[in-house]
Amino acid sequence: MTVSATPRALFASALAVLSLLPAAPASAQAEPEGFPDPGAALVDPDFKVGTREFGLDRRVEMYQWxxxxxxxxxxxxxxxxxxxxxxxxxxxxxxxxLDNRRWWAEQPTLDGKPLDPAVLRSLGEWRVLRPGFSRLPANLAASFQPEGEGLGSAENPLEPQIGDLRVTWRELVLPPLAGKVALRDGAWRLVEDPVAPRANPPATVAATPPQHAQRMWPFFGSGLVVIVAIAVAARRRRRHHPK
Structure with missing residues (x-):
């Protein structure tokens, strides 16, 4: 029996077979498609001031010596x-x-999947909240009146007395998250963790193959087995049927 195909031709054929194998399915959604959702509204339980954003911050100042x-x-x-x-x-x-207090969205989501709280703390931006005070409890309405961007307890805001208070609020908003978060382990997380140390030279990074490469390995592994088997068969045929 004569072997007409050379090992080089067999190797090329094996590579052609590999090219026809289906690509590994995507392991994660690359970019967010929708807008983040903070979930339930946040409410200051004392003043009944609320927001539909990702954080609520109550800031208290007292007039002092x-x-x-x-x-x-x-x-x-x-x-x-x-x-x-x-x-x-x-x-x-x-x-x-009166205490300064801060509340965070408890179950924020993005495209229906959880949004890591670290995203709020790292990327969130605090902005002034100018609430209405229609729900202000009666006891506080008797002590506070609108002043500036919030409430004040001074009878005459131009002549405050020692112990008078000023209360203002801020809400936390998120910027566009495309390119800043990635879907990992079922949740949207920061692309770069600001707490974790940055990677060392490329040799350190290359020590662990990327996740998608690990998922592609079964396909490449099976392909390599095919190539090795073809090469071995060709070598044996040459031994049994020398030219």
Whole structure:
């Protein structure tokens, strides 16, 4: 029996067979198609201020005494100023009379799949929220009135007194997420984790093959088996049927 095909021709034929094999199915959606959804509305339980965005931030300032380079001065400040070392005429209230608080969307989604909270904290942008106060509880409505972008407790906003409060709110919005998130392990996650160290030189990165390469391996593995089998068969035929 005469072998008409050379090993090189057999190798080329095997490669042609491999080219006809179906490509591995995509392992993940490459880019978001829709818009992120924060889920349930966030509401400040005290003031009934709400938002349909991804975060709600309540900022409280109290009018207090502060000891500066020029002596005692009155300032709006977002944290309690300890006046234990001040004289009696410049004493502040014993604490901030209302807490600063922040709420995050609990079940945000994108294209129907969970959105990792790290996306909100890394990519979210805080912007001023100018709420209506139609749901303000009666007890707070008696103590606060609209002032600037929020509420204030001063009877005369132009002449606040020590201990008066100002309350404002911000909401967290997300920018377009295309190119910034990827679908991994069933959830949308940051393309680059800002906490994790960056990859070292290419040799380190190449140590672990990409996920899609791992999924393609069965196809290439079977193809290589075909090539090896053809080459071995051709060699045996040459031994049994020398020219």
């Amino acid at each position: 502060r000891l500066g380079e020029r002596g005692y001065e009155q300032v709006w400040h977002g944290a309690w100023i300890d006046s234990a070392g001040f004289d009696a005429a410049h004493a502040n209230p014993p604490k901030l009379l």
